[in-house]
Amino acid sequence: MKIKATLEKIPGGMMLVPLLLGATLNTLFPGTPTFFGSFTGALWGGALPILAVFFFCMGTTLSFRATPYILKKGGALFLTKVGVAALVGIIAAKLIGDGMVLGGLSVLAIVAAMNDTNGGMYMALMGQFGKAEDAGAYSIMSLESGPFLSMVTLGLAGLAGFPWQTMVGAILPLVLGMILGNLDKDCQEFFGKAAPVMIPFFAFGLGAGLDFGKVATAGLSGILLGLGVIVITGTALFLVDKLTGGNGIAGLSAATTAGNAAGVPAAVAAANPAYAQVAGSATIMVAASVIVTAILCPIVVAWYASRLKKKEQFKLQANKAS
Template sequence: MSEEKKNVNIWKSLQKVPAGTMFVPLIIGAIITTIGQGIFNVDIWATLGNPMKDMFSSSGQMLIIGLMLFFTGTGVKVSDLKSALGRSVPLIVVRLVVAYALCALYYVSFGFEGVFGIPFLAVACAITSANAALYMGIISPFGDEADKAGFGIMLICSMPLLPILFLGFYGTSGFGIAQVMQIIALLIPFILGMILGSLDADIRKVFAGGNATILPFLGFEFGSTINLFKALGMIPQGILLSIAYFVIVIGPSYFVERNILHRPGYISVASASLAGVALAIPAMAASSNAAFEPFVSSTIAILAFVLAITNVAAPFLVKAELQRHPADNMAK
């Protein structure tokens, strides 16, 4: 039997699923977490300890994200970055302005408790979030370097900084030098990679496939934040907020992307998934404002469901969008 026939082709099978190299490990990680925490009440990765813990649990997310920023930076030229700013910034600004305005309106209308069992805290954490890493995994097969360069900008906007600053207007005090340093820490690996890649073409070639190598690990780490039992316990609220998330997140930026930037629209759709870090924001907000404390548990459960459904749906929505508006027909 030839070596070709013996090969199981796991990698090729993963690539047949939209963003499969991240999505499939995410599902596996969620199942492992659900079995461990939901059935045996054990954090499997914490019990095993390092290096397993940092490889497959959320404790290693920032290392992987830092590597992704560096790898992405090595492939970015200044001209690509200018193009990314022209594409990404308008979409991000429109998206965030609409999201935060609606969050404020939601609070004014329904207070901290919210309506239909969806607290204000859950809305603020959800519709202001974007999973930049999943975005990178989705667009990698067909996006150009300018699309990929937008990863760093999107990642900065998806970190807890902006939501915590926003929640500060409602009694929190979470903004300070630590958040400023967080932005700087995110920029450094991206800029370092861009400088090295621009100075030496060989460096750009060496790290060209770096993101593809680490995406499965990031998928596992995102999956480790999802307890399917807890997510299913808030199904009605999760469904309602997921629908609202897609409408609010995709709608305005998609309109701008299609009608003003004259792009296919896949950037707006690919960025429509909740970031795993959003699940950490409720506790951060509650630590600064006791008014949020009664809503932390329900908010995390709702966000876990939204995280699951948006991360599952986003790759398929992008695939459908590309069928409607192929990337190879886009205006340059």
């Protein structure tokens, strides 16, 4: 059977298929990890440990000479993502205020969905389609995580502490991998080969945390929010990626909503009761955006990567002909 070859024919298949499988099983049989427990239960919710190992293995392939590029790329994508979320939030606030529009969409939902990139998705897509240096850029982009920047965007700066320990913890596996890989080329080769192998396992764990039922609950508004994240932030991130020396893949890969963003509305409401009325609806909307972007983003990135590959092949053929 040509299972691997078949998966590779599907846009982003090595990630998308395990992700959809995990989401389907979680939607239809949510009690499976509790029922089986042990290793099965660990795999069901084991995205973070696998991602930590993925970061380490990816780090071994990075040269210290790439550090300035990582800082430039990560900083540019980080500022663009947060800046676009703030701009859209300000415009939405003029139109909606503190309330909701028809379908339950609110400024809180928009900001929370656009502010935070799905790091696991970004790293997996970089592992399959991008460059190791661009994967390392997430060490800077991880600063988006949590409610802090959403609160800043909403004008609530100072109501939450900045968890520096969490930020250091997010980049530590990558840094340790870089150190080991630069000290020993054999380690670089050994661990570097392991990164692609972990993509389907991480994707399944990511999918197992999603529930298709939430998309149905959110309705058209939730789906449109997810599409807005891809189109609006994706366009800006794509352009910035190109301007900073990339090919656009890193920018498109960052046009997602992180799973932990679904917890931002509740955290914001806890800090400011003015948002309590819209927090419940915003949580559902953001959860829908997580799923919509998790499904569509790999397809968009795979399509664009295929287009770039065809262009390169055409150039090679043209050069040979001349």
